[in-house]
Amino acid sequence: MKSPQTDAPRFESLFGQPPKVQVRAPGRVNLIGEHTDYNGGFVLPMAIPQHTEVHLSPREGRTVRAFSANLGAQGQVNEYELGQEKRGRGWLDYVQGVTHVLRAEGHTPGGFDLWLSSDVPVGSGLSSSAALEVALLRGLREAFGLSLDDVRIALLGQKVECDFVGAPVGVMDQMASSLADTGAALFLDTRSLKYERVPLPTQVEPIVINSGVTHSHSGGDYRVRRAECERAAKLLGVEQLRDLPDAELPRALALPEPLGRRVRHVLTENARVLQTVRALREGDLAALGPLLYASHASQRDDYEVSVPEIDLLVELGRAEPDVLGARLTGGGFGGSVVMLARTGTGASAASRIATQYAEKSHHQATVLVPEPSSGR
Known part of the structure; x- marks a missing residue:
């Protein structure tokens, strides 16, 4: 995947300011343990090299402006007001879901400009949505000084899907995107959230x-x-x-x-x-x-x-x-x-x-x- 700096000039051209935060989060592959997470069981995912990147800068007011580089020439800047998130806007629902859930949890980030790009294939079973949620939550944590650890970020990402997007997922995808790496499998008890990194031979x-x-x-x-x-x-x-x-x-x-x-x-x-x-x-x-x-x-x-x-x-x-x-x-x-x-x-x-x-x-x-x- 291209370096995070690649999109910085495009961000500034689009939004009139440079990105303050540049972060990423990986997709995941599950070695074994399928459909066990929402049953309180065990899973064994690991991160893959493909990532979602977030470029983000705070802005005055309560407006969020978001752009997805993956839409290419068909892409446009989408806007919404914090506190007025409404489902039914495609990929923007995951962005709206993040700010909706943060507000419900007592976190109050301000408006921001957002550029998203990803090489995690959508619909591939490799957690493209979790990578987006975790990357955005990481970016907002850094930009607004939010008190969120990596496990909390995963749990909030799951709430985005379950409570806002309407996908009744377990917690594995977000935990893997937030905590796993490509060198080891993440042995996770989805009930206790205890985890251990187990290297591959x-x-x-x-x-x-x-x-x-x-x-x-x-x-x-x-x-x-x-x-x-x-x-x-x-x-x-x-x-x-x-x-x-x-x-x-x-x-x-x-x-x-x-x-x-x-x-x-x-x-x-x-x-x-x-x-x-x-x-x-x-x-x-x-x-x-x-x-x-x-x-x-x-x-x-x-x-x-x-x-x-x-x-x-x-x-x-x-x-x-x-x-x-x-x-x-x-x-x-x-x-x-x-x-x-x-x-x-x-x-x-x-x-x-x-x-x-x-x-x-x-x-x-x-x-x-x-x-x-x-x-x-």
């Missing part, structure tokens, strides 16, 4: 491939899955599925379809996260692949969030001798896959997979990790 490297099939967390399918989990938990007499002992799975499987399978995914996925963390700590490469493939099969069959294009990418990964494992990452219904490959082989394996995918599907895959420009 030096013998493996991640691959992330965007399928070109987009998804949306504010859409119906994601909401349905969350509602199914909440209904199952109520029928089973627990607050969240995290609270259900593994020994109770037979009782869960007696629930009306498809609730039992949804529960089975959550319970087994939580266990797979813990097993993956153990394998990473011990450098047990042989254990990693089966865990990723089992996670994908569970998402495909029990949780029913995969699509044929994602399944194809996983199978193409399985055919690569240097790919240890592959799975759908993110909310599903499109998006991206994550794979673990032997170090030094990821770029070539990903290139072959993308080529074969284009030949076998009607979509173009984009290799995001390893970065094509990295020379690996």
